Amino acid sequence: MSNQQLKDAGLKITLPRLKILNILENADEKHLSAEDVYKLLLNAGEDVGLATVYRVLTQFESAGLVVRHNFEDGHAIFELSSEHHHDHMICVDSNEVIEFVDKEIEALQQKIAEEHGYELIDHNLVLYVRKKKS
């Protein structure tokens, strides 16, 4: 039950929030724009306003339930935050989103920041790729 997740996040348990959380948990594609979530809700016969979707997703982000990414095409996508951080690869042909983790890259980023006299707070890495016709 998702109730607990909302409570833990300090959010009142409301229908729109539950519905949106359910979409994020159960949709095939885990990387959704606000519009995507909105459409999935409509398709499911749920009556939730787009403004609410934006508001709820933003609250989820503040609560750490969800991560927001700004991919290059200008509009944000949201995904449930998994325990382990990961980066993304986007296929330029199919728009498929692939997740990956690489310890070495993470370490290097840390090193680079330090070498410049900075502390690494966060990062954003997206690889744009194309399937190899082996």
Place this chain on the structure above:
Amino acid sequence: MSNQQLKDAGLKITLPRLKILNILENADEKHLSAEDVYKLLLNAGEDVGLATVYRVLTQFESAGLVVRHNFEDGHAIFELSSEHHHDHMICVDSNEVIEFVDKEIEALQQKIAEEHGYELIDHNLVLYVRKKKS
């Protein structure tokens, strides 16, 4: 003279294009939004429309003169394309943009893409950092 760069790019030499190119070459901050460029033009007493700034920057991008980045805050910034590719570090306090290059990271990205059966087309890496109080 910037005339040649425009010619080489296959673009007609017009005043707005020259002025914008000059801004990009001579401004202190090398990472400018369309609005920034527009304001700098106004401050310099030049009379160029914002729509033209967008059009020209987009043309420059197509011509390879300029690179467009979508930083996380949703609006695009442009910079003259230097010979050597580089990535960016942004100070979360001052919004300062620092450029850096790291061969190892570039190589790793290539490797990761390949391991997943993809060919690396492009990438986008931004580090969010904070100055160390040594």
Place this chain on the structure above:
DNA sequence: ATGAATGCAAAAACTTTGCATGACG
């Protein structure tokens, strides 16, 4: 019952486009 959450519509921020006028080669 009270304060917070929602829905709608309006606005805001950023970017693109249509069209008449003006500039380049």
Place this chain on the structure above:
DNA sequence: CGTCATGCAAAGTTTTTGCATTCAT
């Protein structure tokens, strides 16, 4: 001179906000 570029204003996108109503506790 013909064509392409410009400026303005209008429209498009994506996201946010104001406000009256509804909902959760």
